[in-house]
Amino acid sequence: MTDYGTPFNYYGPTRLVFGRGVTAGAGALVAGLGVRSVLLVCGSGATRRSAGFAALAASLEAAGVRATVFDKVTPDPHAALVAEAADAARSGSLEAVVAYGGGSPIDCAKSAALAAANGGPILDYVRGKATPSRPALPIVAVTTTAGTGSEMSSAAVTTDLASGQKLGYTNESFFPRIAIVDPENHTSMPTGVTAATGMDALTHAVESYLSLAANPLSDAVNLRVVAMIARSLTRAYRDGADLEARSGMAIASAMAGVAFSQTGLGMVHGFAHPVGARHGIAHGQANAVILPYVMAALARDAAPRMRDLAAAMGACPSDADPRSGAASLVQAIVDLKKGLGVPEGLSGVGISASDGPTLLTDAIGYRSRPRSPRAFSDAELGRLLDSAIAGDLEAAAAL
Ligand SMILES: [Fe+2]
Secondary structure, eight states: OOOTTSOOOOOOOOEEEESTTGGGGHHHHHHTTTOSEEEEEEESSGGGGSHHHHHHHHHHHHTTOEEEEEEEEOSSOBHHHHHHHHHHHHHTTOOEEEEEESHHHHHHHHHHHHHHHHOSOHHHHHTTSSOOSSOOOOEEEEESSSSOOGGGOSEEEEEETTTTEEEEEEOGGGSOSEEEEOGGGGTTOOHHHHHHHHHHHHHHHHHHHHSTTOOHHHHHHHHHHHHHHHHHHHHHHHOTTOHHHHHHHHHHHHHHHHHHHHHOOOHHHHHHHHHHHHHOOOHHHHHHHHHHHHHHHHHHHHHHHHHHHHHHTTSSOTTSOHHHHHHHHHHHHHHHHHHTTOOSSGGGGTOOGGGHHHHHHHHHTOTTGGGOSSOOOHHHHHHHHHHHHHTOHHHHHTO
16 A cells, blocks of 8 residues: 655656657667767567668668667577677777667667676676676667566566576666657567567556555556556557557556556566576566466455556446455456467466476565565465466465
């Protein structure tokens, strides 16, 4: 419960430039930062060959900004890839990093920008073995998906291949200087990516709203985000060219990034990170599968605020009884998942009960665990994970 007397900080230095076609102005915005050379970070697939990428590259050139393309980003970027990108930035004495893509290119760009400025392996900073003495190089994020929120956040996730873990790390200089959110760059997203990233954005808003660190500002943002996603996600999934729906998702994702930067996330992400790192499941897909099980288990302690989320999504009246409102939230998420073709349980994405113990070990150490509105014991987290693997919503609700 947010107490209006509880102290909190808000810090959000990112300039958000939103609108159809704004990519054409990216070069002038980058030049306005006073930089003349950038590392342009992206994947090698469809986004690299897209009209949006061409528009970005052309606008940088027109503005007199020299771009060195680093197009090797793979999903869930690992530390060696970050090192390679950082080396490219350092060897070219490049002044800033521009990311074009979804969460993977943006997070890789952030980590490379920090490693380039400070030297040393990114995992030393992520694991707290070293403290960066310099801020990251200036970061500009141009999105092609609507989910990560990384374009507005101070967080980046790095995969450690040696330990098989995905590790979140926060640094104030990870807030992009500029986020360019152009829904026209989102229209080519395949349906599966639309569903997974959209559910990631929903999970950000829900977990941020239920976080013990929620504050009145994040509350306002998150309630608006879930309303926009409830109206836009299924539409964007069914018709990728629906620019109104794409716009709703694009701005909702960015807004959720603003909120969760302040509050942290919760145990949906606590489970989704090891599921992604150890089984190669896309981050948004993992969140989408797990979300209703964690919600069902939170209803005991977080019913009034879950009711608020359900009401914002249009799933129950705003004055509904908290317990029935919380149940409406779980049902609304189940229905949304079904409409997006998301499997019910983790067994539907190839995870079996025998995988549970390793996943649980990682989840137990999740950094946002203390902000969960229910203080799950380790044993309860184990039973919750089992229920998500089996697709057993009743078992999660009975926890
Ligand atoms: Fe996420």
